[in-house]
Structures are given as C-alpha cells and as structure tokens.
Amino acid sequence: MKKIPNHVAIIMDGNGRWAKGRGLPRIAGHKVGADSLKECVKVCAEIGVKYLTVYAFSTENWARPKDEVSFLMGLLADTIDREVESLNKNNVCLRFLGRLDQFSDQLNGKMRASMDKLSKNTGLNLNVMVNYGGRAEIVDAVNEWVKEEEGRGEGKLITEEKISSHLYTKDIPDPDLLIRTASEMRISNFLLWQIAYAEIYVTDVFWPDFRRNELSKAIESYGSRERRFGKTSEQID
Numbered sequence: 001m002k003k004i005p006n007h008v009a010i011i012m013d014g015n016g017r018w019a020k021g022r023g024l025p026r027i028a029g030h031k032v033g034a035d036s037l038k039e040c041v042k043v044c045a046e047i048g049v050k051y052l053t054v055y056a057f058s059t060e061n062w063a064r065p066k067d068e069v070s071f072l073m074g075l076l077a078d079t080i081d082r083e084v085e086s087l088n089k090n091n092v093c094l095r096f097l098g099r100l101d102q103f104s105d106q107l108n109g110k111m112r113a114s115m116d117k118l119s120k121n122t123g124l125n126l127n128v129m130v131n132y133g134g135r136a137e138i139v140d141a142v143n144e145w146v147k148e149e150e151g152r153g154e155g156k157l158i159t160e161e162k163i164s165s166h167l168y169t170k171d172i173p174d175p176d177l178l179i180r181t182a183s184e185m186r187i188s189n190f191l192l193w194q195i196a197y198a199e200i201y202v203t204d205v206f207w208p209d210f211r212r213n214e215l216s217k218a219i220e221s222y223g224s225r226e227r228r229f230g231k232t233s234e235q236i237d
C-alpha cells in the first residue's frame with residue numbers, strides 16, 4: 001500500500017442487518033462487530049495509520065428499543081474490561097469522545113479510568129465516539145467559547161479556528177478517509193465539521209464482516225484519489 005491516510009474515521013454500520021440475515025437477534029451483530037473493531041485497530045497500528053476514529057453510539061441511538069440500548073451499554077463496559085490491557089500493551093492512546101456524562105456513573109467511570117490509563121501511550125490514537133452527535137459537538141464548542149469570551153470581554157467574532165479548537169476533537173487532525181459500512185449514503189450526524197474534506201468510501205459489507213481485507217480495499221481506494229482541496233488538477237501535479 002502506497003498512500004496511507006493519517007486519520008481514518010469509520011461509521012460502523014450494519015450489525016443488525018448482518019444478524020437478521022443469519023436469523024439471529026440484532027445484538028449478535030453488535031457482539032461480532034466488536035471483533036471487527038479489534039481487527040481494524042490492529043491493522044491500522046500495523047500499517048501506520050496515526051488516528052482511528054469510530055462511531056460507536058450516536059446521540060440518536062438512545063431512541064432504539066430499551067433492550068438493545070442496554071445491551072450496547074453492557075457491551076461497551078465489557079469491551080473496555082476485556083481490551084484495555086492489550087490496548088495498553090500495544091501502546092494505543094484511547095479516547096472516548098461525546099457527552100459522556102449522560103452514561104451511568106459506572107460506565108462513565110470505566111471510560112474515564114481507561115482513558116487515564118492509556119493517555120500517555122504514543123502509538124495509534126483510537127477515538128471512540130459515544131453518545132456523540134456532530135451537532136451536539138458544535139453546540140458544545142460554541143457554548144464553551146462563549147463562556148471563555150464572557151470572562152475576557154474582548155474580540156467576540158467567531159472564526160473557523162476558534163470552532164475547531166473547542167470541538168471534542170480539538171487536538172486531532174481532520175479525517176482523511178471516512179468509511180461507512182453497510183451501504184447507507186449518509187453521514188448520520190458524524191463529525192459534521194471535521195469531514196469537510198475527507199475522502200468518502202461506502203461499502204456494502206456489513207460491519208461484522210469488515211475485516212483486514214475490506215480495510216485494505218478502502219485504503220487502496222483512498223490511495224487512488226486525487227485530493228484537490230479546491231485547486232485544479234494541474235496545480236496538484
């Protein structure tokens with residue numbers, strides 16, 4: 001592989017359809033999906049991707065059936081318990097980003113403790129977006145900025161830099177490649193600000209089947225893109 005994206009973002013979708021196609025309950029898809037994430041983390045670390053940002057639970061996903069939401073909360077907690085040691089051994093710097101305070105105290109505590117433990121690691125930066133909404137993030141950023149400005153009483157004009165520097169992702173470069181599994185051609189409130197110039201890759205493959213080979217295909221596709229950032233093709237050559 002020639003051109004490796006610095007930052008890969010993934011909308012991990014299709015767990016329910018994967019399970020349904022096998023006559024299984026939706027939660028079976030979520031369970032196997034956790035294995036796909038594990039494999040993608042491994043592959044990204046191997047090939048030199050520096051940032052991997054995955055959409056695990058949206059601000060809209062609370063509207064799902066109660067049983068499914070509570071299964072997902074349990075899966076998050078179990079996955080943290082099961083994987084933190086090996087992530088640490090592999091030098092992964094882990095972050096959970098989103099409105100974490102809306103989770104139970106127990107889950108919130110687990111997320112914060114695992115982040116603290118892995119925060120000094122210098123390998124792959126893994127960002128897990130939970131109770132995350134792109135709109136909520138922009139609202140939170142602007143509110144934070146307004147509060148700071150009130151304290152200072154100066155220059156009240158907002159700029160792109162000021163918004164960027166107040167997002168949850170403030171010290172994380174924008175994604176180069178955005179992958180969505182399971183066919184849907186939509187963003188579903190993910191990283192609205194940050195994907196302004198991301199290369200988009202949508203595959204029919206359901207998330208539980210998205211493993212090493214599928215990730216390689218996405219990265220190969222990225223390698224063949226010409227990123228112009230508003231310029232002409234001639235200017236890029």
Ligand code: IPE
Pocket residue numbers: 012013014015016017018056057061072182
């Ligand atoms: C993605 O898979 C996982 C979450 C949104 C938590 P889905 O559960 O959305 O699977 P589909 O889209 O119903 O197949």
Ligand code: IPE
Pocket residue numbers: 011012013014055056057058060061184186188
């Ligand atoms: C997006 O998937 C959220 C996550 C992958 C966590 P959804 O399945 O919730 O998206 P929609 O509802 O089909 O747009």
Ligand code: MG
Pocket residue numbers: 013014015
């Ligand atoms: Mg879905």
